[in-house]
Amino acid sequence: MLPPRLHSRRRNPDESIRQTDGDASQARLSAVRKRYLNDPFIALLVPQPHLLPSRPPLINIGTYIRSEAIDELVVSWLQHNAASGSKVQIVSLGAGSDTRFWRLATGLLGGDLSRSIARYLELDFAENTSTKIRAIQVNKELNSVLGEAQISGASLVSDVYAIRDMDLRNSRHVLQDILIKSDEQPLGLLDTSLPTLVLCECVLCYMTQEQSDSLLKWFSDTFDQPAVIIYEMYGLNDSFGRVMKDNLRSRNVTLPGVDAYPTLDDQTRRYTNNGFPSAHALSLKTIRSQYIDPKELNRISRIEMLDELEELELVLHHYFVSWAFKNATDILRPWVLSRKVSTDSD
Template identity: 50%
Template sequence: MFPPPTKPQDADGSIRLTDNDAALARLSAVQKNYLSDLFIRFLVPRPHLQAPRPPLINIGTFVRTTAIDDLVHQWLSLSSNAGKKCQIVSLGAGSDTRFWRLATGPLKDQISAYMELDFPEVTTKKAMAIKKSKDLSAVLGDPNDIKLAQGGICLHAPKYHLLGTDLRKPMSENLGPLVSETTPLLDPSLPTLILSECVLCYMSVAESSAVLQWFREYFKNSVLGCVVYEMFGLEDAFGRVMVNNLKSRNVTLPGAEYSSDVNVLPKRYLDIGFTTSRALTLREIRRAYVEPEELERISGLEMLDEVEELDLVLQHYAIISSLAVSSQEGLSLWEQWGLRVKERKSEDD
């Protein structure tokens, strides 16, 4: 007898599962008091039953989140200084909770629109979680103003928009209809920040560059920022182990930057038309760009035996912050945006 026919393999299923890893890592960091996040538990099934992650993962999640939060908060503050509200677009947002954390924080009134894009399978789950959770939906505003769309893969509220799509498709299909209406979801005149955390590496360089170029063109007369968190340096021994571990899970990295030099990473953003671009490894950020009091605090949370391994892992991830400003006048304000070295007390203090 012939074997029963097998279902065609979902090539993107393994990529979507990486969001579960990120959500569980964040939940673990919150449970261990590395981070504060009142909302992640509503986006993780049975959060009380999830096992904590190793200290190495918790520290990495802390450094990544702290640095990106710093850049986002600076963006909101500079928008305020410019006398404008701003927009944030999160590519491949998954189970990220940043909107809820910002919308319940001191800079909430600076947000004009917050948009999240991801695979329809991911956004459907998130939309259901939002509708199910009073804590999540209450932050979005009046229940009558929260609408599901396109069969439940999209959700719209006054400031928040969740869109199910495939970023590899032309942006003219993904966002074109939504920004060409009489009242577009994104205002091309407002300062806008793009966030992308371990997303572009799952796309070809041509596909991800097309996404970035679309935003660069749409906001050519305004201010555009871009924060990308990615792995790199995958050609050395440790990087090859990372790649092979992902391959064992049917995850490939067609868009990973195979460069061992972090200083090369900004080039693609400058080539696309960003005014400035800067890349820092998580190792550099942990050592010099996180408040020393915070480093001291988290050092007492758990015993870390694998210090050398931690440095190796952090050295293979980078945060690239890029800025495009349409006028020289605006550059004087917005060039202040970026991570800054935190002062350390000398031994004589």
């Protein structure tokens, strides 16, 4: 969730997009410090964490809800595949300073579920992958989890974890040539026969609809058992959305992909248009009111004073989490139903 900034130099739009990772990681750091979330790794990936101020309660709560919801979906998907004994792959698009790999690998998420992960691949622009690789090199808490790692340019490859620089707006042929293991490409990073979960956390909105659709379709066409989770903003054609877009524009950030799918129904159509038979989408507002354990809601409500519940709900109403599974469409329904605690709807 991006705050307004009043003054901003004109700069390369891609630089402004890369810098949105700073907003995401600083929001996470703030939510961790206030004990909404438990994540010992984020402070290692944020430069000069001690100098960063806390974010407002509304941002901390939003960060908590999206993080918990996505973690829950990832763990459910891992559990489903662990039950069948299959090795799996996770690909995080625009991963930035994301810490999920370390939280999985050290058992903070889902016990020993990470043993089934054959490859955890993160993709981002070279400037961001280089920064992350430097942080990994200097922090034992991060590099000791990887084992031996080969670093070349802005990429790193270890036994399971890999990070690779790439502009995701590139064509499917580039993805095919760079990522897929084959007889011609024995060093390719991904095996198309393994169940593969693609995480798109606040990244597709920075591309055009054609570019993000092409990515989804490529994963759907290329992998035998693809699964996708998307988190980002939506429904920005109201006054709240216009203010958000203006604030971003003042920082030289535009959201070329955000208006293509303005409702939650459109967000599920986004998958069905691109090769997935069905999909689910929930706003963060609905996830907070219906799917977060009431004990947890009670715990986080005691962390900080929230002035305006209405304002929180307005913000949460403009972010969603969606997911789709090509060959196992019902996996996550039990999660959704079992966590449901009230009947309010969006």
